[in-house]
Amino acid sequence: MRFVSLTFAAAILTGATSSSPLAAPADGVVLAPHRAIYDLKLATTNGNRGLSGINGRILYDFSGSSCEGYELKFRQISELDSMETKDALSDLSSTTWEDGEAKKFRFSSENKIDQKTADVVAGRAERRSDAVAVALQKPAEKSFRIPAQAVFPTEHMRKIIAAARAGKKVLDLIVYDGSETGEKLYNTLTVIGQPIPAGEKQPAETAAKSAELGKLRRWPVTVSYFDRKESDRSGEQTPVYSINFELYENGVSRALRLNYPDFSISGDLTALEIRKAKPCR
Helix, strand or coil, X not given: CCCCCCCEHHHHCCCCCCCCCCCCCCCCCCCCCEEEEEEEEEEEECCCCCEEEEEEEEEEEEEEECCCEEEEEEEEEEEEEECCCCCEEEEEEEEEEECCCCCEEEEEEEEEECCEEEEEEEEEEEECCCEEEEEEEEXXXXXXXXXXXXXXXXXXXXXXXXXXXXXXCEEEEEECCCCCCCCCCEEEEEXXXXXXXXXXXXXXXXXXXXXXXXXXXXXXXXXEEEEHHHHCCCCCCCCCXXXXXXXXXXXXXXXXEEECCCEEEEEEEEEEEECCCCCCC
């Protein structure tokens, strides 16, 4: 199992209006820096993978602004209990940076299994008029181009927030996040539920009961990720994975649910620190 790099990263890092004097981008969405911890556990399994349990934690540290760009430091450690083979410890860490105009994107990640490096990815991407140019440094040097309409993770989430504010229910986008070997491209389908007004449906997690979050509305969101190569073929498609979560206007997410073909993982928000954003010069 390799975690969504989001893209979950992709999913949790959004933000909204802040009291700091930041320069708002064209879409009007200002991302709020924050640090969050999510405790993970196995929610469901169909038995095909032989999993008896999953325990772990996500550390999610998002900083920056539309002026200096957005940086995400992400780490997920998961212990997989198996009924058929020995237990495994998965440790995925990644760092990404994306400029405020979504024209440049840098990424690096390392995935370890039982403390041994399984794969390392590093590279950068730059948006041009007719395509997005990608240059990989690891696992091997390679250059290629992807469609110009592909979006990076932060831009993806800004578009989700803007769509939610506008009352839209469905969003269909191509996403490039530097995951897998750095060559993966996803078709995504986002479904946005009815807004939950501030103060309604009190969250279960202690960290989500803060006074600041209590003043904000939130949306139930589901993002499904499809293999773009498979999507080029005809016929009905099954997502590679999907993510369910509730998204607050200030960028905090709660009630995570990571759905894979054979099992699903729940993630409870157990710690949260919302930082003040630095003003743009």
